[in-house]
Amino acid sequence: MQQIPVLRVGDALLVSIQIDLEDVTAVELQAALADRIVETGARGVLIDISALEIVDSFIGRMLASIAAVARVLDTETVVVGMRPAVAITMVELGLSLTGVRTALDVERGLALLRAAGAGA
Amino acid sequence: MQQIPVLRVGDALLVSIQIDLEDVTAVELQAALADRIVETGARGVLIDISALEIVDSFIGRMLASIAAVARVLDTETVVVGMRPAVAITMVELGLSLTGVRTALDVERGLALLRAAGAGA
Numbered sequence: 001m002q003q004i005p006v007l008r009v010g011d012a013l014l015v016s017i018q019i020d021l022e023d024v025t026a027v028e029l030q031a032a033l034a035d036r037i038v039e040t041g042a043r044g045v046l047i048d049i050s051a052l053e054i055v056d057s058f059i060g061r062m063l064a065s066i067a068a069v070a071r072v073l074d075t076e077t078v079v080v081g082m083r084p085a086v087a088i089t090m091v092e093l094g095l096s097l098t099g100v101r102t103a104l105d106v107e108r109g110l111a112l113l114r115a116a117g118a119g120a
Numbered sequence: 121m122q123q124i125p126v127l128r129v130g131d132a133l134l135v136s137i138q139i140d141l142e143d144v145t146a147v148e149l150q151a152a153l154a155d156r157i158v159e160t161g162a163r164g165v166l167i168d169i170s171a172l173e174i175v176d177s178f179i180g181r182m183l184a185s186i187a188a189v190a191r192v193l194d195t196e197t198v199v200v201g202m203r204p205a206v207a208i209t210m211v212e213l214g215l216s217l218t219g220v221r222t223a224l225d226v227e228r229g230l231a232l233l234r235a236a237g238a239g240a
Contacts, residue, residue: 005136005170005201007226009129014226016125016136050125081125106127106134 004029006036009046012113013037014106016048026062030069037073044113045070046106050081060095067100076116078102080109124149126156132164132233133157134226138171146182150189157193164233165190166226170201180215187220196236198222200229 004025007014013036015029033045047063049055055063067077078101090096103109124145127134133156135149153165167183169175175183187197198221210216223229 003171004138005168007134007136007168007170007201009134009226009230014127014129014134016127016138018124018136018138048125048127050127051123081127106129110129 004032006032008036008040008042009106010110011042012044012046012110013040013042014046014048016051018051021059021062026058030062030066033066034069034073037070037075042075044110044116045075045077046109046113047077047079048081048106049079049086050083050105052086053083055082055086055090055095057093057095060090060097063097063100071099076101076113078109078112080104080106124152126152128156128160128162129166129226130230131162132166132230133160133162134166134168136168136171141179141182146178150182150186153186154189154193157190157195162195164230164236165195165197166229166233167197167199168201168226169199169206170203170225172206173203175202175206175210175215177213177215180210180217183217183220191219196221196233198229198232200224200226 004015004017063079070077079097080103082102101112103112124135124137183199190197199217200223202222221232223232
């Protein structure tokens with residue numbers, strides 16, 4: 001049960017990360033997302049990290065890498081649901097989500113994608 | 121990281137079950153969902169089980185129980201993303217999701233909620 005579902009919500013794809021990401025899962029997620037973007041013509045990708053209690057450099061790189069792949073496929077990525085403590089820890093660790101947009105929750109993420117007219 | 125996020129999508133709440141549900145987590149999920157329903161006035165609850173490879177009687181009861189709580193709070197529950205093999209196994213085990221509606225995916229679940237005008 002180490003598979004992360006990619007859910008279609010309107011013009012966007014939603015991924016809720018709840019499990020510890022190991023290398024294989026992260027690579028699989030990236031591949032599954034790329035497939036679904038092409039298959040659905042989704043305009044945006046929302047990655048919900050509200051279940052994550054820590055975002056380390058591995059997860060940070062993975063998010064940046066997913067966003068980079070999505071961008072090549074003409075799709076915007078928004079990371080949503082970051083906990084306040086996670087944001088503080090990330091800054092303390094010197095991590096920044098370069099090239100990744102963020103929003104407080106799924107609703108605001110969807111609004112951001114609509115406002116950006118991503119992929120339209 | 122045994123917490124299952126409850127995400128707001130439009131008028132509905134979306135829960136994607138990816139981890140093995142133990143008793144505590146199931147009870148917590150039910151409580152968190154009830155809180156969020158009251159807090160947001162959500163019209164519907166979508167429970168995505170596309171990551172589940174098996175739905176046993178425990179999970180079946182939990183889904184029915186969540187739907188019952190939601191119904192008391194004037195909210196419709198739709199279970200989405202069931203795998204074909206899961207549906208077959210459930211029938212073979214004699215399980216049925218009594219009182220729970222199902223839809224193929226999140227998009228159709230949202231459409232079902234809109235069509236039902238659930239809670240409106």
